[in-house]
Each structure stands twice: as structure tokens, then as C-alpha cells.
Amino acid sequence: MGSRRDFIEKITVTALSAPILFNSTSLFATSDEVYEGPMLRVAIMGLGSYGTRVAKAMKTCKRAKLVGVISGTPSKIVDWQATYNIPKKNCYNYDNFDEIKNNPDIDAVYVITPNALHHDQVIRVAKAGKHAICEKPMAINAKDGEEMIKACNDANVKLLVGYRMHFEPNTLEVIRMRKAGEFGDIKFFQGQSGFKIGDPTQWRLNKELAGGGSMMDIGIYSINGARYMVGEEPIWVTAQETKTDPVKFKEGVDETIQFQMGFPSGAVASCLSTYAVSHLDRFYLNGIDGFAEMQPSTGYGPIKGRTHKGPLTEPIVTHQTVQMDEMAKIILENKKPEVPVDGNEAVKDLKIIDAIYEAIKTGKKVML
CATH class of the missing domain: 3.30.360.10 (Dihydrodipicolinate Reductase; domain 2)
Known part of the structure; x- marks a missing residue:
């Protein structure tokens, strides 16, 4: 078992295969409501196992849509373009993603990279004028976290963290x-x-x-x-x-x-x-x-x-689907979460x- 992602996925499979106290028809149920409001257009930074999980979950989001990717691996970008119908103009690497400031089709970047990289990457996202969503832990210490908050406040963008x-x-x-x-x-x-x-x-x-x-x-x-x-x-x-x-x-x-x-x-x-x-x-x-x-x-x-x-x-819900839809409400509608x-x-x-x-x-x- 290689990582927390693997562990949590294994726990999930084990739980799903065991007798459970709920109606199976409700598994990963979603609302039938028709939503016609604004969409939060998201680029994912870091196309590893959890980034893939988030991308798959976003397929059923009503208020959030995957529109871009940022990766240091060109082959992953090509694969994601084909899988998620992402236009080339919305694809970036770790060296040039500051250019998203000139891309009106991206509202937010979800940073899903190793912990120590979050600080600099979120600050760069903020300086590009985009909302930042960051996986937890948000940083490797409180000092770095406070600097990230300041950068987002200075840029007048929101900073949310993946507390699904x-x-x-x-x-x-x-x-x-x-x-x-x-x-x-x-x-x-x-x-x-x-x-x-x-x-x-x-x-x-x-x-x-x-x-x-x-x-x-x-x-x-x-x-x-x-x-x-x-x-x-x-x-x-x-x-x-x-x-x-x-x-x-x-x-x-x-x-x-x-x-x-x-x-x-x-x-x-x-x-x-x-x-x-x-x-x-x-x-x-x-x-x-x-x-x-x-x-x-x-x-x-x-x-x-x-x-x-x-x-x-x-x-029972798909955590990342609900998370991204709720974060869209927070960013686009200023909703206050529980x-x-x-x-x-x-x-x-x-x-x-x-x-x-x-x-x-x-x-x-x-x-x-």
C-alpha cells in the first residue's frame, strides 16, 4: 500500500463490499435539480491519483467544471486533454502557468501537488488573479500558510482548502x-x-x-x-x-x-x-x-x-463532487459553509x- 490515497480507496472498496446499513439505490446519489447558473471553471494542478479522482468526480458536478490542467508531465497533459476534452490553450506546465492571468476561461486552480510546493504555487495562482483551492495540509507550517492567506487577500481572490x-x-x-x-x-x-x-x-x-x-x-x-x-x-x-x-x-x-x-x-x-x-x-x-x-x-x-x-x-455521496459544487457556491455566491x-x-x-x-x-x- 503506497499512500494515503491507496489506503482510503481500499477502505472504500472494503466498506462497499461489506453489509451496510443504507439503501443501495442512494449510493452516490445526486439531486435531480436543474441548474442553469454560473459555473466555476477549474484547472487542476497536479495530475496524480487524487487529481484524477477529483477530475472524475467533477464529471457529475452541477456548478463546477474541469476546463484546464497544469502538469510537469507532457504525456499526462495529452491524456487528460483527450479524456476530459480540455482545449490546448488551457494546458500549462509548472514553469508557465503564471500565464493563466491572461486566460478568462479559468476561474480557479485546484493545487494537488506535494505539500511543500503548495506555498509557492498558491501564491503564484493568486498573483495571476485566480481563486485558489489547495489540498491539505495547506502548507508545511503555519507561517507559510499565513503568507498564502495574505497573498490571496492582497489579490482579492479566495483561498479554499480541500476539506471534503x-x-x-x-x-x-x-x-x-x-x-x-x-x-x-x-x-x-x-x-x-x-x-x-x-x-x-x-x-x-x-x-x-x-x-x-x-x-x-x-x-x-x-x-x-x-x-x-x-x-x-x-x-x-x-x-x-x-x-x-x-x-x-x-x-x-x-x-x-x-x-x-x-x-x-x-x-x-x-x-x-x-x-x-x-x-x-x-x-x-x-x-x-x-x-x-x-x-x-x-x-x-x-x-x-x-x-x-x-x-x-x-x-451516501461522492465527496469530491459535493465538495466542488459547494466550493463553487462559496466562490461564486459567497455561501457560508457549515x-x-x-x-x-x-x-x-x-x-x-x-x-x-x-x-x-x-x-x-x-x-x-
């Missing part, structure tokens, strides 16, 4: 229940995010490209999940790192991190991020009056779970990641 779970129906139902007080005072959250990573030469195990290891790749799901499940921002973190294979996981590339967070209300979170153990994709939220358990909690779908009131039965997906939201996660690495280095509790 913020639009997932079962996730939103748990958030609704928490806001309605159905769990009572929240006391505890547990997040488990991990898989056994494969190819040791991949960019996710290269600190210069990834900015870290499992925490930057899969652990961010538990960080972000804790925040939207508990409904508060943490005020402290502690963390411990375990490394069993220093050859594969070189200096600065974490294999396994256990971390804890404390919240203003007194609620606590206990989380695990790992590249060494497979089949970890679970969230658990506990309040004085009830609980929610989600497993899989962040895979591509279906998200499954239960609360003290019974199974979660919200419609859970933020902007650059400020991403920097909150990055500040926590920075603090986790500091806690590991110092062995002390780090205040946020």
Missing part, C-alpha cells in the same frame, strides 16, 4: 447533533488515523516535499476532526513519537505520533497518527448524554457510524501540527 469531510452528510449530522446538545457536554474525543505505507522512495517519505511524515499526511484528519467534532479550538497539546524503522522513516519523517489536546471546556482528545499500522480510520465522540462513533470516519465513502440514538443513515474550508481554517490545523512537533522535541506541554 466538511460537506459529508453523516459528518454534518454528527455536528448538527452536537450543536443541538444531543450529546450533552462533550468530554472526550478519540481519533485514529493510519495505514501501513509502502514504497520508501515516494514523496510522502521525503521531508523536503512532505514537510514531515504521517502527521502531515493522515494525522491532520484527527486534528481537524477533533476540532469539528468537539466544536472548540484546543488550548494545549502534548505528543510522543515512536519510530521503529529509522531507515524508512528518516530524520524529520515521523512514523507514529500519539498526541493529546485539551479544550477550554475541559474536554480532551487522544489521537494517533501512523504509517505503521493499517485499518485505522475511526472517530469517537463522547458527551455526558450520548456518543457518536464513525468508522470509516474519513475514507472516500461510504462513511459509516452510529450514535446513542442508532445508525447514521444520511445519503464548517469553514478557507485558509484561516487550515492555518488553525497547521498551528496545532507545529505545536505537536514542538511537544515531541521538548517533551513538554505546548500551549496554543
